Amino acid sequence: EADIYQTPRYLVIGTGKKITLECSQTMGHDKMYWYQQDPGMELHLIHYSYGVNSTEKGDLSSESTVSRIRTEHFPLTLESARPSHTSQYLCASSRGTSGKWGEQFFGPGTRLTVL
Amino acid sequence: GQNIDQPTEMTATEGAIVQINCTYQTSGFNGLFWYQQHAGEAPTFLSYNVLDGLEEKGRFSSFLSRSKGYSYLLLKELQMKDSASYLCAFSNTDKLIFGTGTRLQVFP
Numbered sequence: 001e002a003d004i005y006q007t008p009r010y011l012v013i014g015t016g017k018k019i020t021l022e023c024s025q026t027m028g029h030d031k032m033y034w035y036q037q038d039p040g041m042e043l044h045l046i047h048y049s050y051g052v053n054s055t056e057k058g059d060l061s062s063e064s065t066v067s068r069i070r071t072e073h074f075p076l077t078l079e080s081a082r083p084s085h086t087s088q089y090l091c092a093s094s095r096g097t098s099g100k101w102g103e104q105f106f107g108p109g110t111r112l113t114v115l
Numbered sequence: 116g117q118n119i120d121q122p123t124e125m126t127a128t129e130g131a132i133v134q135i136n137c138t139y140q141t142s143g144f145n146g147l148f149w150y151q152q153h154a155g156e157a158p159t160f161l162s163y164n165v166l167d168g169l170e171e172k173g174r175f176s177s178f179l180s181r182s183k184g185y186s187y188l189l190l191k192e193l194q195m196k197d198s199a200s201y202l203c204a205f206s207n208t209d210k211l212i213f214g215t216g217t218r219l220q221v222f223p
Binding site for chain 1: 145146148154155156157158159160163165200202206208209210211213214215216218
C-alpha cells in the first residue's frame with residue numbers, strides 16, 4: 001500500500017479564492033508529480049520535482065504553482081481559482097525515473113469544484 | 116517526438132479473455148508500465164516490462180516488444196470488478212508518458 005496522502009479529498013470553493021492542495025509521502029521518494037484529470041479523460045502532467053528546491057512545469061500549461069521545501073511535501077497552489085480549474089488533482093511520487101524506479105505511486109486525489 | 120496510443124474503449128464478457136494493445140514511439144525508453152484506474156480513483160500499478168517477452172502475474176499478463184514499440188495487457192477470467200480504465204505508460208529519461216487509457220467494460 002502506497003504511503004502518499006492528499007488533503008483535502010474534496011473541495012468546493014468560490015471563484016477568486018486562493019487554495020493550496022496538500023500532498024505528502026512517507027516513502028522518502030525524491031521524485032514527485034502533480035497531474036490533472038477530468039472524469040473519464042487522460043492524465044495531464046502539470047508539475048514535477050526531482051527533489052528539494054527543484055520544480056519543473058509539465059506538459060499541460062497550468063496557472064498553479066508548486067514548491068518543494070521538504071522531500072516529503074509537495075503542495076500545489078492556485079492563487080485565484082476559476083471554474084475552469086474544476087477537476088481532479090492527483091499527486092504521485094517515485095523513487096527515481098529510470099526503469100522500475102520510475103514506478104509512480106499515486107495519492108487518492110483531490111476533487112476540486114470552483115463555483 | 117514521442118507518443119503513445121491505445122484503444123479508447125473495449126467491452127468483454129465475464130469469464131472471457133481480453134487483450135489491450137498499446138503502441139509507442141520514443142527516442143528514450145526505460146520500460147513500460149500498466150496501471151489500472153477505477154472510476155473516481157487513483158491509478159494503481161499492475162505491471163512493468165523492460166525486456167522483450169511476457170510477464171505473468173496471476174490473471175494479468177503483460178507483453179513487450181521493444182523493436183516494434185508494442186505492448187499488450189492480457190486479462191484472463193474476467194470479473195466484473197475488472198471494469199476500469201487501463202493506462203499504458205512508458206518511462207523516458209525523467210518521467211512517465213501516459214496514454215489516454217482504455218476503458219474496459221465487463222458485462223455479465
